[in-house]
Amino acid sequence: xxxxxxxxxxxxxxxxxxxxxxxxxxxxxxxxxxxxxxxxxxxxxxxxxxxxxxxxxxxxxxxxxxxxxxxxxxxxxxxxxxxxxxxxxxxxxxxxxxxxxxxxxxxxxxxxxxxxxxxxxxxxxxxxxxxxxxxxxxxxxxxxxxxxxxxxxxxxxxxxxxxxxxxxxxxxxxxxxxxxxxxxxxxxxxxxxxxxxxxxxxxxxxxxxxxxxxxxxxxxxxxxxxxxxxxxxxxxxxxxxxxxxxxxxxxxxxxxxxxxxxxxxxxxxxxxxxxxxxxxxxxxxxxxxxxxxxxxxxxxxxxxxxxxxxxxxxxxxxxxxxxxxxxxxxxxxxxxxxxxxxxxx
Numbered sequence: 001x002x003x004x005x006x007x008x009x010x011x012x013x014x015x016x017x018x019x020x021x022x023x024x025x026x027x028x029x030x031x032x033x034x035x036x037x038x039x040x041x042x043x044x045x046x047x048x049x050x051x052x053x054x055x056x057x058x059x060x061x062x063x064x065x066x067x068x069x070x071x072x073x074x075x076x077x078x079x080x081x082x083x084x085x086x087x088x089x090x091x092x093x094x095x096x097x098x099x100x101x102x103x104x105x106x107x108x109x110x111x112x113x114x115x116x117x118x119x120x121x122x123x124x125x126x127x128x129x130x131x132x133x134x135x136x137x138x139x140x141x142x143x144x145x146x147x148x149x150x151x152x153x154x155x156x157x158x159x160x161x162x163x164x165x166x167x168x169x170x171x172x173x174x175x176x177x178x179x180x181x182x183x184x185x186x187x188x189x190x191x192x193x194x195x196x197x198x199x200x201x202x203x204x205x206x207x208x209x210x211x212x213x214x215x216x217x218x219x220x221x222x223x224x225x226x227x228x229x230x231x232x233x234x235x236x237x238x239x240x241x242x243x244x245x246x247x248x249x250x251x252x253x254x255x256x257x258x259x260x261x262x263x264x265x266x267x268x269x270x271x272x273x274x275x276x277x278x279x280x281x282x283x284x285x286x287x288x289x290x291x292x293x294x295x296x297x298x299x300x301x302x303x304x305x306x307x308x309x310x311x312x313x314x315x316x317x318x319x320x321x322x323x324x325x326x327x328x329x330x331x332x333x334x335x336x337x338x339x340x341x342x343x344x345x
Contacts, residue, residue, distance in 0.1 A: 004289075005289035067190065067193075111151060173263060179310075181274075307332070
């Protein structure tokens, strides 16, 4: 493919989104009450009912969606995995603040409600909630034929968790910290507009097309469940682990998500040679779509679903603990003095 495929050409403009969010942040901050403990921009928002208690319980909340991965589910006729994606994504977003999930609510909207499809999505929600020890407390189902076409639907989730205030993260992130990566299972829930354009519009594959390069069908590779890191990481947070902060690598990739937890005078150095543990789908998209590396880094997680900032003196112990929990962590870089941004070497 001679033409370079980009996220913007696929219909998603991350820069325009960032501009819109800047205005939303101003509006949101004007509503803050005494109980708000976090600024806009962290993965989860923190709120306390006891502002004067430095060790009290803090609620951590987040909302997210599955994006155009839903279109892949439609093409494959498989809907249970997107429910799991949604819960796990939300769990990870509050986990990076140190929180355990308490309860989850969903929003399902469709042009035409198909009961069997709704039930399959709900089954996925239930699977992930049980795995994460989170109650599926309720939700909303809406049928809006004037807004959604045919059987198109959208799915969003809202989660609330809790953490003791003095254990909330990020805390103590500093230069010299090592960057520990945990592997993703694939695209998770980001970059699907670009991926769908390549696989289904340019290549004209079907969801059941088998690709030896991927070792699976296109649908299986694209619908790989966005994994949760809760059971592996949360027990460590109850100890003096040396974990100072965590970043969930979603839309915007490492370059946009890691700086969200860094102090203004600390930057991140990522070793390109360390980013080798990525599922085959990333190499396929870059090669067959002629996607520039800079675009790949911002559209996809590139095989890294979570990054931990760990004290250099404790990184060995954290690696061992995660390995004992069935995880496969590896060092991809470190923090250094500099601007709040990510550099690759």
